[in-house]
Amino acid sequence: MKITENQQKLLRRLPGVDQILEQFTARSSVADIPQPVIVNCIRAILEILRNRILTSDPALSDESLSDTRILEMAATAVKKSMAPNLKRLINATGVVVHTNLGRSLLPAAAVENIVAVAGHYSNLEYDLAAGKRGSRYSAVEDILCEISGAQAGMVVNNNAGAVLLCLETLAKNKNVIVSRGELVEIGGSFRIPDVMAKSGAVLKEVGTTNRTHLTDYENAVDGDSALLLKVHRSNYSIVGFTAEVSLKELVELGTRRAVPVMEDLGSGTFIDLSKYGLVKEPTVQESVAAGTDVVTFSGDKLLGGPQAGLIVGKKSLVAQIKHNPLTRALRSDKLTLAALEATLRLYRDEQKAVNTLPTLRMLTADRSTIEKRATALIEGLVKVGGSRLQVDVVALGSKAGGGALPLLELPSSCLKIQAENFSANMLEKTMRENAPPIIGRIEDDAFVIDPRTLLDDDLPVIQAAFERLLSRMAP
Numbered sequence: 210m211k212i213t214e215n216q217q218k219l220l221r222r223l224p225g226v227d228q229i230l231e232q233f234t235a236r237s238s239v240a241d242i243p244q245p246v247i248v249n250c251i252r253a254i255l256e257i258l259r260n261r262i263l264t265s266d267p268a269l270s271d272e273s274l275s276d277t278r279i280l281e282m283a284a285t286a287v288k289k290s291m292a293p294n295l296k297r298l299i300n301a302t303g304v305v306v307h308t309n310l311g312r313s314l315l316p317a318a319a320v321e322n323i324v325a326v327a328g329h330y331s332n333l334e335y336d337l338a339a340g341k342r343g344s345r346y347s348a349v350e351d352i353l354c355e356i357s358g359a360q361a362g363m364v365v366n367n368n369a370g371a372v373l374l375c376l377e378t379l380a381k382n383k384n385v386i387v388s389r390g391e392l393v394e395i396g397g398s399f400r401i402p403d404v405m406a407k408s409g410a411v412l413k414e415v416g417t418t419n420r421t422h423l424t425d426y427e428n429a430v431d432g433d434s435a436l437l438l439k440v441h442r443s444n445y446s447i448v449g450f451t452a453e454v455s456l457k458e459l460v461e462l463g464t465r466r467a468v469p470v471m472e473d474l475g476s477g478t479f480i481d482l483s484k485y486g487l488v489k490e491p492t493v494q495e496s497v498a499a500g501t502d503v504v505t506f507s508g509d510k511l512l513g514g515p516q517a518g519l520i521v522g523k524k525s526l527v528a529q530i531k532h533n534p535l536t537r538a539l540r541s542d543k544l545t546l547a548a549l550e551a552t553l554r555l556y557r558d559e560q561k562a563v564n565t566l567p568t569l570r571m572l573t574a575d576r577s578t579i580e581k582r583a584t585a586l587i588e589g590l591v592k593v594g595g596s597r598l599q600v601d602v603v604a605l606g607s608k609a610g611g612g613a614l615p616l617l618e619l620p621s622s623c624l625k626i627q628a629e630n631f632s633a634n635m636l637e638k639t640m641r642e643n644a645p646p647i648i649g650r651i652e653d654d655a656f657v658i659d660p661r662t663l664l665d666d667d668l669p670v671i672q673a674a675f676e677r678l679l680s681r682m683a684p
């Protein structure tokens with residue numbers, strides 16, 4: 210490519226890295242910023258400008274090449290580079306267990322326990338009573354058994370890991386019988402047939418998509434059967450002409466034919482949520498009480514704790530699972546265990562759990578609580594926006610998320626916000642680029658905030674974001 214005379218002239222005008230660096234360090238408070246970070250950012254900016262010159266970018270003006278402008282761009286780049294990539298944000302989507310936004314928020318007790326264990330040594334694998342090596346899992350196992358009523362329990366990295374580990378331990382090279390109506394894909398490439406294949410277990414499908422009968426399972430049981438598996442359908446449901454075999458019937462069959470029964474509960478909850486106006490989900494205690502040999506579920510879906518895969522069940526089977534060398538590859542770290550133990554302890558008092566676990570508090574929030582928050586937010590927005598913001602309260606539904614309660618629409622009072630001179634898409638993008646980002650949704654060509662998933666201290670942050678937005682577009 211031939212460089213034109215004009216391009217050469219512009220290239221010569223580009224300052225050197227050192228020249229910008231000197232000005233940068235002279236004018237900004239840069240004491241905490243490592244010099245290589247600044248140098249890299251300046252280099253990157255100059256490289257971008259060089260490319261714009263070489264491609265004869267028509268938008269390139271004299272001003273774009275000024276030291277002032279380059280310094281500004283460098284400052285923005287440095288600021289971005291110094292900020293962590295993983296950061297807090299505001300979930301205004303109304304999806305409580307939002308898998309993209311970190312699923313469950315931890316209760317204060319769990320956060321406190323993480324801080325205590327993270328910054329100090331702990332008895333992670335030390336038996337304080339005996340003064341010798343102990344088990345990493347004993348702290349959580351006791352409370353897990355107490356709440357679930359199971360004989361034994363253990364914890365791994367996540368529920369996908371728990372399912373894999375249980376299948377690998379109990380059914381490798383043998384058959385696992387599953388209803389065709391439960392061969393689900395959860396998202397994030399967790400598919401029951403694929404996990405089964407990875408574990409070395411052989412999938413034996415029975416029944417049909419909409420109807421599976423006890424005789425289907427019964428006819429499939431033979432000498433190669435290792436497990437009868439029941440899988441929670443999570444993010445979809447089958448309605449209409451349907452039939453499925455209850456856990457109780459499956460356990461009776463398993464007992465009769467000496468084949469253990471495993472249930473992947475997916476979301477997993479210890480509380481009958483129908484008492485709080487939600488739909489009935491099978492609880493962990495019910496699954497254990499029905500005589501299921503092994504039950505697996507997530508720690509960070511409806512349970513409202515940290516990411517974890519919980520396994521509870523009969524002592525002999527859990528003991529086998531604990532001895533599988535794969536547990537080392539799937540093991541939970543101490544921060545998770547600290548958070549999980551604190552979370553599980555809250556379940557000793559159901560009312561306390563519902564009030565203090567953010568996931569449960571948000572799911573069970575009543576209309577008046579949400580309306581109060583909506584009103585407070587409107588007042589704040591009217592204060593900063595006046596007539597330039599149009600805010601309406603609309604009755605829209607929130608979602609549980611996390612593959613739980615897929616058909617449930619929780620009634621909510623959402624804010625539909627329109628700003629003068631801003632399309633819904635521009636508003637959504639501006640809020641998404643806020644610090645901290647505010648993630649809402651678009652409905653009927655308006656930006657929508659659902660107060661259900663907001664925390665009290667999110668309100669002033671949202672108000673400030675709109676204030677900045679309006680000051681930038683001030684006439």
Ligand SMILES: *Cc1c(COP(=O)(O)O)cnc(C)c1O
Binds near residue numbers: 367372508517611
């Ligand atoms: C969510 C889910 C999983 C995976 O759990 P993670 O904790 O996300 O690994 C497995 N099975 C079912 C039925 C689920 O709903």
